Amino acid sequence: MKTLFLFLLACAAAFAEAPDDRFEKAKRAMSDSDYGEAAYQLRELVSESNFSHGALHNLGNAEWKVVRPGHAILAWERAALINPRDTNTAANLAFARHKAELPSPALSWTESYSTWLSPNVWLAAASLGFWGGVMLLTLPRLLGARRADWHQGIAALSLTAFLFTIPALFGLSRRGNLGVALEDATPLRLTPTREGEELVKLPAGELARVEKERGNYLYVRADGDRAGWVRREEFERIWSRR
Amino acid sequence: MIRLFAISALLAPALIAAPQTPRELYNNGLNKLRAGDLKEAETMLRDAANSGQDHIITPALYNLGHVRFSQGKETLKGEGNRQQMLDSAAAATAVAEEVLRSKKPIAELSTNVQELIEAYMEGRAARKQLRASHEANTRTFDLLGTALAKWRRSVGDFRSACELEPSDADAAFNADVVERHIKELLKFKEELEQQAAEVEQKRAELKKMMGKLRGKIPDEMMQEGDGEEEDEDSDEEKGKKPKDKPGQKQEQRIGGEREISPEMGKWLKETMKQRTMNVGPDGQPNGGGDSNEPDPLGQPRRDGRFPGGQQQAPKGKKGKDW
Amino acid sequence: MKRILFNLILAAPLLAQQSPVASDPAPAPPRPVPAPRFVLPQQDPVLPLALNGGAAASFDAGARVGRPVPFRITVLGLTRLLDSPQIPEVEGLTFQTTGRPSMTGDGAIVFNYIAIPSRVGRFVVPSFEFPAGGRNITIPQARVDVADALPGEARYQPLLASIDMPKRDFYVGETIPARILFIETPDETPTYVQHVAKTSGSVVFRVENMHRSVEVEVEGAKRRAIAKPVQITPLKEGPTDVNCQVIVHVQKRDVGGFRGGINMQGQSTIDVPSTHFNVLPLPTTGRLPGFTGAIGQFALSAPKVSGNEVEMGEPITLAISLTGEGNLAGVSAPELPDNADWQTYKPTTDLAAANDEDAPLLATKTFTYTLVPKRAGVRATPAIPFSYFDPVKAQFIDVTIPPQPMKVTASTVPEPPAVATEKPKEEEEAKGPKRIEPALTGLAESSGLWTHSLRPALWSRWFLALQLTPIVFLAALWARRKSREHHAANPQIMRRRKARAAARLALGEARNAARLGDSTAFLTASTRAIREAAAPLDTAQAGSLTQEEVLHILRDDERASQTARAIFDHAEAHRYGANGAIKPDKLMPDLEHTLARLSAKA
Incomplete structure (x- = not known):
């Protein structure tokens, strides 16, 4: 049984696509304006914990094209984390924030x-x-x-x-506490509960800081002291210490 | 002494402005709730719930549920007798229906000016009734909307308290009670909406008929302001005409109250009375929900049920104090 | 005398009209070269009042091939000047209008032409009708006999015209400083450019009002010319031809066959030959932010701010001047980037030409921005991205307007009503300069290095473990150093350690020998082991220890002492050839006991 499992695992590994292949496939899809396919391929890469600046940058572009601005900004923020000197990624972030009328993230000097x-x-x-x-x-x-x-x-x-x-x-x-609201009108709740009172809503792509965690909820604070509990699936850290 | 006074004067604002701890917020909020200051209580308990301290969030939410339920109740105090409201709307609709039935042929076919003017006056009176009903409905809808929002939030608060503290059976019970209140309110709202739709329909039909009548009445018979009469019914247009001087123009219009014939007024009164009396199940006017409803906060649950089944109140507030 | 002669000349053709017109031109009779120079005033000739049918047409005498001969039509009875009649086409004769018609004192209107014959022979201008004043005036037939050119006489050379522009490739949108040159010839001298029209080519053709006299070199000879400055702006890329038609006033010399004689002022319509040049598109690469279409060579002046210390809400003006040669007229103001600190308004522009004849495009364009600080504490005006394209260097040049230091203090007046501030904003949005919107950039071509975690290594276990490596390394080095220092301070430790090691080695050899039953090897190894083990207890080296010294050390242990004695004795005996009975395996336990005893003592 164990041998069979190992065999299947080896087969799966053999058939799994190399990151570069997926990257090229996504690039071709983008060239053909098949943004959905490109976004799918690049999401798969990221879900398999394969990160690279190019893949994340292109994922941001693809997500933007399929009108998922929150995911696009998250991908670009991650790309900027890997390569902060890339002006294209910075330009895309500025573009997205301009289009979505999002405030620029207020960062301390450090x-x-x-x-x-x-x-x-x-x-x-x-x-x-x-x-x-x-x-x-x-x-x-x-x-x-x-x-x-x-x-x-x-x-x-x-x-x-x-x-x-x-x-x-x-x-x-x-x-490490910074994260991005993934969906538009992400509610910030008074309490970490399903029926918690909605205090304010964050637009997709807005950055906020995680201050506390409890179960499936994160307590986040956005620009202008807007704070509240948000569900984990609606908010994702750019990177996590864990 | 002067120095002491100066120091006190300097320190006083600082002490007053010192932020309250979550515990203080909770305790103060609870005191406000007991004192009936619902607005302050809501603010303080909300802040306490937002403090992030687990041992405070749950009781704060529970009492916040109470505050919001009470706020909804307070709001509904202004709605008046529900059945009476429905009856009034039905009566106004009936009057309008009668006027339409009898005067529409006149508006379509008659050329007798006197007949036309009489029809116009009757239509106008019916419309006045409909307008009053429309305004009452609008006001009630606003109240119901506000109360429903408060109660839905109250349910959310109780459910949230229950989610955070699954062993809190009181919170779950209260949530169910408030939900039943909401259901009842929605039922009434639905009835009112149907009635309001009928009122609106009749208003539109009357408007059309009166338009035709106005077209047939010679201009010299019309007095200043008659052309604006239709617009007067529209709430929006009312707001756009600040220059109108109702006191001046109203008296000059055809169909002004003083020009309604005594016969017409009598007929209207009789018809309305008849319709109102017919609506009640036993020939008596029905009362609203308020008179039969116990005060949930005033009478906390003892055995888990109120007499009458549906009219149960949420459990009493948690008086935990530190 | 002159007057009589002139009348005769004029009368000759008129008289000739009475004779039948020959169908073929008659051979030209030889004409004497007039000796005197006839300098006639530029005025209408005196005509007899009685004309045939109220109109007359006549050529001057002395027409020669390739040389212009005056032709006049005189009409009586007209009260106002009319356009010159269109002369019917006559093969071999080219007509040009010379100046406007003129009225004589006796009520006649004279239309002046010159005709340039292309061959020898008789030419007849047929009678034609000329509508004037509601009636048709019949212009009678006119005839001229054209003789051959005089020896060495050149054909008539009309005015030369060309479009002169720099010899290089140009860019779409660039303003090219050009000029139309009207170069004199021996027969025509330009005097005045009346109109430039019918320009062709995918260009915008802008003609300056002024013109000036210049000297140009044609085939090695310097000639006088009139230069009419024009500005040409290509609209499309690719090979481009540009030409135009110009009405120019010229002075025609030696008209009428009298060399150096009659000079006539005339008006010529000249088709300026096409000039060819290549138009390139603006480069798409290297384009800098703030490019608003400026093409040329410019310099940006230092920004001028109306004040360096303002209150919040108080407007200031920021003026910058762009000076140079290029398409300044069409350059719009660089946009102000979105700024949270400043309220901006549509900038105003002012163009001032330098009127430099040598640099016709030289001008200064001033952009004036009105800025209102939105909050106190702002320290500088916003930087304004600006760039232009240098067609000579073929690259974009960055002339970004730098921020100007500014001190914005809190407002001392109450805030104006919202309406007052919103209206200009709306206007600005409606009419303001087009902003360059941020754009989505392209795809990353390469993936870059792959990583399996976005989490910085700071929070990875391996990173923390890696940080332990130098700690361990340094600790080891420290321990080693400390150990060395300790050993240096206590040499007996090392001696004891070495002795123990040597004794263990010898004991091992003794064991092997005992197993093999080799008595000699056993005794050699045993004595060595005992000596090595006893060495730390004595000052002497192991090899030099005697039996007595060893026994002295073991004096308090009878068994060890006897074992040592026995081994030393047997070893001595063996050394001198005696082979005593010895059983190594029996002695092994005693030997081990002895060595243990010596180790314990050490």
């Missing part, structure tokens, strides 16, 4: 600072800066060698670089 580079670049810089500095300061002593001036100079530089990454890491941590 959060804005953290958008300069992708999260993993910040982490790599922080790790290298910290451990490089520490190593240069400690290794000569531990290895019984004399600590040279250049050791100290480079250590100072490394630690300075590390210090510069700290606000970005803080901002990055805060950005």
Whole structure:
């Protein structure tokens, strides 16, 4: 039985499409104006936990074309997370917010600072800066060698670089709470219940911060201090720590 | 002393403006509910429920359900006797129907000016009745809409309390009670809507008939303002004519109250009385729901049922205090 | 005398009309070259009043091939000037109107023409009717005998005309500074350009009012010319031909066959030959934000702000000037991007031409924006994206209007009613400049690197584990260093450790020897093991320890002492050849006991 299961699993793996194939297929569908098919292919990619900047950018475009602005903005936000320097993705986000008359997300300075580079670049810089500095300061002593001036100079530089990454890491941590309202008129409820009183409605694509979680509900706060409980399926974080 | 006074003066606003804790909000809201200040109670309990503290959300929601049910009841106090309202509308419809039946041929065929003017006056009187009924219906619809919204929200609050605390049987019971009230209200609303539709239909028919009559009455017989008479019935147009001076023009119009013939007035009164009396099941005018309805908050449930079955009240508010 | 002669010349054709008209031109009789130079005033000739049928038509004498000869029609009895009669076509003769008709003092109207014969012979202009004043006037027949050109005499050279424009490719929408040149010839000199019409080609042809005299070089010779500036704006891409028709006043020299004699002022209609050039579309790549159609070479002045400190709600003006050569007339103001801090209104524009003859397109266009700060605390005016296309460099140039520092304080006056602020906004929306809407960009061509999680590695276990690696590494290095320092401070530790290791090694060899029953090897390994184990307890090296020293160490353990003695004795005996009875396997437990005892002591 176990052998049969493993065999079936192997077969499924063999028949599963490679991410690049799906990406190309979606691109062709977009070229043929078959946006529904393109969106389907790219959604499948994402549901299989295959993320790339290009796939998410194109997913945003496809979702926009099939009039799912919330999902489009989520995809572009994710694409911008992977490659914050891509001007096309930034332009699309600006375009979508302009069209949907959504406010620009109000980010603190640490959060804005953290958008300069992708999260993993910040982490790599922080790790290298910290451990490089520490190593240069400690290794000569531990290895019984004399600590040279250049050791100290480079250590100072490394630690300075590390210090510069700290606000970005803080901002990055805060950005982990950001999410997007997926459907239009997403209700923010007074209580995390099915029949909770609707306090306000968020338009599709608006960004909000998750402050609390309870069961199937998230307590989110949007621009203008609009806060309330929202169902998980109506709101999705750009990325989650879990 | 002066310094102390100054410090007090400075600190006082700060102390007053200090935000209330969820617990204080809940307690204050509950006190307001007990005192009958429903608006304040709603605000405070809502804020308490929005605090996010689990141990406060559920009781706050439960009492919020009470507040909103009471608000709905308060709203309905202004609706008047329901059966009387239905009867009035039916009577007005009957009068209009009678006028249409008897005067429509005149409007279509007659050329006798005197006859035409009499028909016009009768039509106008019938329309006045219909308008009064229409206005009463509109007002009642507004009240019903407001009360229904409050009660539906009340059900939502009780259900939410139950969802958060599944063992809270009181909340579930209260939700069912309020739902029964809503059902009853909807039933009345449906009847009223049917009646209102009939009223509107008759108004339209009368308007058409009176238009024809106006066309046949020579201009010299018409006085200033007669042409605007039809427009007067329209609520929208009423609002657009601030320049009108009703006190001045009303007296000059054909069909003004002082020009209704005594015979006509008598006939109308008789017809209306007859129709109203016919509507009641036992020949007596029916009363509204208010007179028979117990006050749910005033008489909290003891044995789970009120006499009369349907007229049960929600369970009493939770008086938990910290 | 001159007058008599002139009358004779005029009378000759009139008299000739009385004779029958020959169907074929008669051979031209030889004519003497007039000796004197006849300089006639530019006025109508004196005509006899009695004309045939009230109208007369006549050529001047002395017509030669290729040279213009005056032709006049004189009509009596007209009270006002009329358009010149259309002359019937005569093969070999080309007629041109010269100036407007004129009235003589005796009530005649004279229509002046010149005729240019193309061959030798007699030419007859047939009689024709000319409608005038409600009646038809019959213009009588006229005849001229044309002689051959004089030796060395060139044919008549009319005025040269051409459209002069820079020699390069142009872009759609670009304003090309061009000029129409009217170049004098030996026979015609341009004096005045009356009208430019019938332009053709997919262009907008704008003619300046002025014209000026210039000197141009034609086939190596400098000639005087009139330049009429025009601005040509191509509308379509691709090869383009542009031409026009111009009515120009010229002075015709040597008219009437008298070289250097009669000069006539005339009006010529000239078809300017086509000029060919190529029109390119504007590049689609490299287009910058804020491009509003400006093509040329421009410079942007520093923005001028009406004030640097305003209250919220108080309007300010921001003026910028674009100076240069190009299509400034058609350039619209750059749009103001949406801004939450500023209320914007439709900008006004003002175009001021420099009137520079050498740079006809040089002008300055000023855009004036009215801005109203919406909130206090705003620190700068918004940046206004602006760019133009340089046709020489063939690229878009960014001249974005930079933000200007501004201090906006809170308003001290109550806010105006909403209506007052909304009306201009509505107007602005209705008439304001077209805004560049953000647009959806294209698809990503490549997928980029794939990842299986969007979550930054900071919250991954492997990342945290990775952070432990350097900690462990540094801890190990620290421990190693500490250990070294400890060993350096306590050398006996190392000595003991080495002794133990050596003793274990020797014990192993002894065990092997005992198993094999090799007494010699057993005794060698056993003595070595005992010495190695005892070495840390003595100052001497293991190899130099004597039996007595070992026994001294083991003096408190009888069994170990006896075992050591026995082993050393047997070993001594074996060394000198005695083969005593020894059972290694029996001695092994004692040996192990002895070594354990020595280890415990160390």
